Amino acid sequence: MTSFKDKLDKELGEAPRFSQPLQKRILQHVKHKKRRNRQYPTITFGAVVMTLLLLFVMGPWGQVETTKHATIVELAQQEAIKQFTMAQNWGKDSFKAGRTGWIIGQQVFKEESERDMLKQILQQATVTLKDNNFITYAKSDIWVEFDNGQVIKLKMYLNDTELVFTDQQTNISYKVKNENLASVYKNLVQRSEFNINSSELITFLVIFIFIGWLVDKLLRRKFNIPKEPKYVSTGHQRTIYIAKFLNVIFIWLFSMKGWFLHTAATCAFLAVVIVSTIMIEYYYGREEKRHYVSIISSIVMLLVFFIYFMYIL
Amino acid sequence: MSEHLAAIMDEHGEYCLRVAYLYVKDWAIAEEIVQDVFFAYYRQQERFEQRSSLKTYLVKITVHKSHDYLRSWKNKRHILLEKLHIDVSKRTPEKELLEKDDRRILTTALFELPLPYREVLILYYYQELKIREIAEILASTENTVKTRLRRARQMLQEKLDKNDWEVLGDDIL
Numbered sequence: 001m002t003s004f005k006d007k008l009d010k011e012l013g014e015a016p017r018f019s020q021p022l023q024k025r026i027l028q029h030v031k032h033k034k035r036r037n038r039q040y041p042t043i044t045f046g047a048v049v050m051t052l053l054l055l056f057v058m059g060p061w062g063q064v065e066t067t068k069h070a071t072i073v074e075l076a077q078q079e080a081i082k083q084f085t086m087a088q089n090w091g092k093d094s095f096k097a098g099r100t101g102w103i104i105g106q107q108v109f110k111e112e113s114e115r116d117m118l119k120q121i122l123q124q125a126t127v128t129l130k131d132n133n134f135i136t137y138a139k140s141d142i143w144v145e146f147d148n149g150q151v152i153k154l155k156m157y158l159n160d161t162e163l164v165f166t167d168q169q170t171n172i173s174y175k176v177k178n179e180n181l182a183s184v185y186k187n188l189v190q191r192s193e194f195n196i197n198s199s200e201l202i203t204f205l206v207i208f209i210f211i212g213w214l215v216d217k218l219l220r221r222k223f224n225i226p227k228e229p230k231y232v233s234t235g236h237q238r239t240i241y242i243a244k245f246l247n248v249i250f251i252w253l254f255s256m257k258g259w260f261l262h263t264a265a266t267c268a269f270l271a272v273v274i275v276s277t278i279m280i281e282y283y284y285g286r287e288e289k290r291h292y293v294s295i296i297s298s299i300v301m302l303l304v305f306f307i308y309f310m311y312i313l
Numbered sequence: 314m315s316e317h318l319a320a321i322m323d324e325h326g327e328y329c330l331r332v333a334y335l336y337v338k339d340w341a342i343a344e345e346i347v348q349d350v351f352f353a354y355y356r357q358q359e360r361f362e363q364r365s366s367l368k369t370y371l372v373k374i375t376v377h378k379s380h381d382y383l384r385s386w387k388n389k390r391h392i393l394l395e396k397l398h399i400d401v402s403k404r405t406p407e408k409e410l411l412e413k414d415d416r417r418i419l420t421t422a423l424f425e426l427p428l429p430y431r432e433v434l435i436l437y438y439y440q441e442l443k444i445r446e447i448a449e450i451l452a453s454t455e456n457t458v459k460t461r462l463r464r465a466r467q468m469l470q471e472k473l474d475k476n477d478w479e480v481l482g483d484d485i486l
Contacts, residue, residue: 004419004438009331011420017340018326018347026322026348027315030355224452233357284357288452 044279051271072152072167072174076122079146081115083108086189087261089141094258095153095168097143102263106143109188117184118144121163124181125174130166140189158185204308208301215300219293226288236284243276274298318355325368326351328440329375335435336379337388338424346378353378365446372440373450376432383428422472430465437462 087096087106100108109115122144142154142165153168163176163185176182220227231237250269259265278298282291329350333343353374354361361370382388423431436447444462448455 004434005441007419008335008423008439011417012331012334016327017334018322018330022330022344022347023319023322023326026351027319029348030318030352031315226452 044275048272048275052268071127071172072122072154073125075146075150075152076119079148079150081119082145082147083110084115084118084142084144085109086143087141088139088189089155090139091258095141095155096258096261097141097153098262099143099145104261104263104266114188117181117188118142121165121176121181121185124178125165125176128164128173128175130173156185158182158189208304208308211304212297212301215297216293219296223289223292225290225293232284232288232290236280239280239284243280247273270302274302318351321354321367321371322351325371328368329371332372332375332435332440333379335423335439336376336428336432337382342382346375346382349378350374365449369442369446369450372436372442376436376450418473422469425472426465426468430461430468433458433461434465434469 083100085097085100085103085106085108087103089096097103097106109118139158140156142156144152144154146152154165155168156163156165158164159182161177161179161182163178163182164173165176166173219225231240254260254265254269260269274294278291278294281294285291326347330343330347333346333350334340337343337346350371354371361367365373423434426434432451433447436442436450437444442450444455444458448458451458
């Protein structure tokens, strides 16, 4: 009785099919493509740098936003306010308000009544000495854009009877003694408070983790992607550990410097994390289609994050 | 390094090519697949951790590359053109001769089976891999492989004469 293997070999032809020319072709192909190994990380690095540069050019850092002005009072008398943004900030050294769309957690004011109120505050201000003992119960950063494109940054302090603010560019302090204005401003500050409810945050995190787990499970089942072994090779494991370590360092650095408040910085961070994860999975786990999980999970997670972000703002 | 790759191709090239052919039914495409297999192996050698034999590892890459090809638009377009008989000019005399060959009974019957059943037969009877190795290559469970193998044998039995059927023997899973 002929075995299946023998019979099949006989039918396929017993002469070797894997010829020397084919072998030569493969060796040439390997030599030729060897140079491509460097192309892959170069393209990845280039793409990340280009994204960062694009964000830099488009972002607030790329825009010339200030011109010299004598005093804020003069400026407010000569120019109309186009819009202003406000963010709560008790820190002395940081400034958390900025161009609209580029800072997370700030309130944007474009209404005429709000602009008029700020204009009145600025027009009624008088230069004063900086008083570090001034007792306040609200501190906020205000970024103001005038119709001529000029921008000023103010640190505003408030108590029941008066407002004190400091121009961040000139470091000159101003005082406004007007109870009515202080009261209107107080209402505005209360409106602009950016609070994330802790129970909502926990609910979001639970939903986020659950969706992540579910997407991962469904994708692995759909595309037959094994969960074990977790790492394809020691090289894969090492790269993942390095990427995780760098992520933790960046998260710590961004938190310390408060960079996460900047939309561009957050987007750049997310872009680098997502792109690097996909690239690592693609490079090491392409045979098992592991990058499918990274790509689709990233899209779904970004969508969930975006929905939550729209909900809290 | 090239010498090392050449030595591996000398030893394993032939059966990788035959496995690829049994998946894609075209020698030219099978050669392309094998080219990709050895290129992938060369590029990511460090991933081979010798948990399985090199033969199993290379068969695994061949199977995955063949799956990729069968899923590709290139293959779908090829099938469509063949169905529409537009691609007649590409049919070589060798190909036509082989298709008409009455002696290719087992190959013809094998190609008539759906891929999930054909591949378990190829890997079990032709490559002589163990159920556990097949399950690992196909990323499925051993029970799934056994079930497919049993059904594949039944399907093949229906397509073969009694004499030809004997090639599978009385293997009881």
